[in-house]
Amino acid sequence: MSSLDVSTPGQPAAEHAASTAAPTSRRSRRWLGWVVIVLLVLGAALLIMRISNSASVPFRGGGDPDATGDHGMLALTEILRDQGVDVEVVRTRADAIAAISDDTTLTMTDPYTLSSDAVRDLLDAANDVVLLSSSTRMLDLLELGETTSASTSAAVPASCDLPELAKVGEIHPGRLFIPGDGVTGCYSDAEGTAALLVDESSGSRRAMIDGTRLFGNAYLAEDGNAALGLALLGQSDHVVWYVPSFADGDIEAQAEPSLGDLTPEWVTPAIVMLMLAGVAAALWRGRRFGPLVAETLPVTVRASETMHGRARLTAKAADAGHAAEAIRDGSIRRLARRLSLHERASAAEVADAVADRLRIPRAAVQELLTGALPASDDALIDQARRLSELESAVDDAVRAERGTR
Structure with a gap:
């Protein structure tokens, strides 16, 4: 009886300690996961800011008397x-x-x-x-x-x-x-x-x-x-x-009132609050997925290898027009995202939006984004330089506009 008296009171206490320790450990791992996600998001945001700041440096390429590249002077x-x-x-x-x-x-x-x-x-x-x-x-x-x-x-x-x-x-x-x-x-x-x-x-x-x-x-x-x-x-x-x-540039385009100019001031804070409420509701009621399952694929081809392969084929074929079309299409998509246009916006629509934002002649931007493709390597390099300058100018204009709001 004495042994029973000693063991029976202690066993429930041990089982209770084990049952409370398990949920505490699970909660700690879950919160640790969210902390890691937040840190990764902040790190990505800082990296994007640094890349954006470096992209705002004036491009010095073909024909520039201070440029040290192959086509600088x-x-x-x-x-x-x-x-x-x-x-x-x-x-x-x-x-x-x-x-x-x-x-x-x-x-x-x-x-x-x-x-x-x-x-x-x-x-x-x-x-x-x-x-x-x-x-x-x-x-x-x-x-x-x-x-x-x-x-x-x-x-x-x-x-x-x-x-x-x-x-x-x-x-x-x-x-x-x-x-x-x-x-x-x-x-x-x-x-x-x-x-x-x-x-x-x-x-x-x-x-x-x-x-x-x-x-x-x-x-x-x-x-x-x-x-x-x-x-x-x-x-x-x-x-x-x-x-x-x-x-x-010496010509300022006549910019039409944008949707932001016609929208009351209280709309933007209300939209932001609704978005935050939606994110909070998703975190609160969202389904918790289990751990990811790794699956071995038969063949793995890196995206960089595909990109370099296509570039070598284009260079071997001396197809400057094809390369220029790929570069210009990429610039059009990036400009559409930066100007908050639809992802399927046409080149003419993007050119009009760029001209309105930068207040420059529409004809110059239209010719750059929709004109004839270059037929030589020199013309290809010149078009790539002008597209890079155009994207940098749009980035500066967008950041300046956001900074004034």
Whole structure:
């Protein structure tokens, strides 16, 4: 009896301790899981913020005199400075016009963010202009000639009477043009089309050449490219190099009132409170799933391997148009998400939304997102650079708008 008296009171106490310890352990594991999830969400948010901040840095790519990439022109800039030429890089029209004097050479790539009137004002301020572009619009504004689809892969000499080109060797020209009346054409082919157009009939010099590839850092040492760049830009002691950007656009689009402008101020807080209530209800009444079951698949193909494989096939086929279409489609989808458009919004709808948000000409954005696809690697790189600048500008505009609310 004494042994029974000792054991019977102690056994229920042990069973009770074990039964309370089990629920406590389960609750602790559940709360620990939620804490881990919250920390992961916060970490992902911080990572996205850092990526967004890094994406807002101005892109410096093809044609930029400060860029060190293959298609940047820092090497040409340094050569000019070594020869005693003062190269002043400006990124706004106002700074460019203020820096131009009588003995100044103005050079730039295609100023695609400026209207025709703004381009004329910029060109009229300089007596010596060298345009490193193959833009049809700039060809018409300078009245130098006409564009053509002709090209040549052979090296050609200057074949013109310009004294500054006398010691320049042969080059492999890029885009060719048809010279206009009174315009000197250099580096011509058998049909009379020329890679360099120079007009000195009005007492000032207006020159145009497709310098995107000729004067890029990776190609400057080929043939007579460096000598040609020095001959075109080294005729004066001062060079003003204007770099166009979306931030320097001169036309503000007339933005129509958005849905947010027409919505009462109390609607947004009410929607946020409803969303929080929905999340709380889901956490409170949501079904608790069990642990995930791992299943071994027969073959595992990483997404990165698929992406690199498709990229190698496109590069091997030299299909610049296909690659440009993929890059542009990706930009359109990302712009649609950032502007809160439908995921199936057309390119024209995205272009209109971008033009309204950035207050820039619709035609420039329409041409970039819906225009003809590039047919060469140089044009592909230029389009990718412009799409990257457009996405960065939209990101900045969206963040600025959210910060003011």
